[in-house]
Amino acid sequence: MSIRARRERERAERERLIVAAARELAEAEGWDAVTTRRLAEQIEYSQPVLYSHFSGKDAIMAAVALEGFAELAAALRTARRSASGPRQALADVAAAYAAFAAQRPALYDAMFTHVVNLPFASPEAPAALHAAFDELRRAMQPVADDDLETLAETFWSGLHGLLTLMRNGRLRSEEHQRRLALLIRRFST
Amino acid sequence: MSIRARRERERAERERLIVAAARELAEAEGWDAVTTRRLAEQIEYSQPVLYSHFSGKDAIMAAVALEGFAELAAALRTARRSASGPRQALADVAAAYAAFAAQRPALYDAMFTHVVNLPFASPEAPAALHAAFDELRRAMQPVADDDLETLAETFWSGLHGLLTLMRNGRLRSEEHQRRLALLIRRFST
DNA sequence: CATGAGATTCTAGCAACGCTAGAGAGGATC
């Protein structure tokens, strides 16, 4: 029994290693640099081992994205709780979201632009994802008139659009903060 | 002299063919299906011919994107001009933008998410791109207080976020119209 | 202690990708 347990423990540890290696490599050199060969080399096993843990590269990216959702939820929660008041909460949460995306672009991509296999706007979506969106919803509660869910989705989309277009060079970078402030202002009534 | 002219004409025609084939294939099966081999087969020439016209696959995508900008500008212009009034113009232009993105997702991707080589928010950006953004700017003129440029960028980002997150299954599809209306409403004062 | 079964991991390779070097064919020029 104990042997089996040790095996499973080691196996879980190796899986953790794969996800960590993928994330590190992606954050350092972008997702294009994350190849199965480099991952295998990093964990000091051969390529096929990856496929005994994950169905493919997409599944590894999804695992990285899942980590990201949990961290995003935590960051948003901290921002909301440390806000000076309910009105400030929205601005602080939005700023935390923007900072998260700016500091971990590769992670953000895995979460919101690349992987499509994860269920999103449905009850089957991962708990961490629900938690992250819930933080945004709570931050918007004080400024919501009726349909909180739709309002939160729309504001989130605005944030997401600003950050992705900004990062891809589609917007004047010197106006970034002004646009963020403008968006928040438009959703603060 | 005439021979040289015919040559150049035929060459330009072949270049047009390449772009058209890339666009068709992308719209039918997505950009992943657009390979240099399939493109070569479609135009009935060998692969290296593509590289005598374009520096690589990215350049072909950029050419397709350029077509898209022109068409988007035209669509937005039509929407703005046929609007019943200056207040309705913003809603109509936004609706036209959303329809464009929904009907030609691959084209939209080439324009706004994939290719990064094109200059964007700068004077060097292609004329068609300036024209398209200018339509949005004009539609927002009546509702702008002071900084029209930043306002237009922010509203555009909101639209872009809604459409991309929607298309990738990140938002509840049944609420799409409601979110669009909400965004427009928030930017209509 | 030896052996066979079962799980685990590796080597080697497939098909497809973007892209390119160098050979060959064709028409224009002297």
Place this chain on the structure above:
DNA sequence: GATCCTCTCTAGCGTTGCTAGAATCTCATG
């Protein structure tokens, strides 16, 4: 008619994600 030059093709390089089948290692059983 020989020579050049432009154009196009065949063939191939290095890389990708992924997989089949051989090899190795572990462990319970005779």
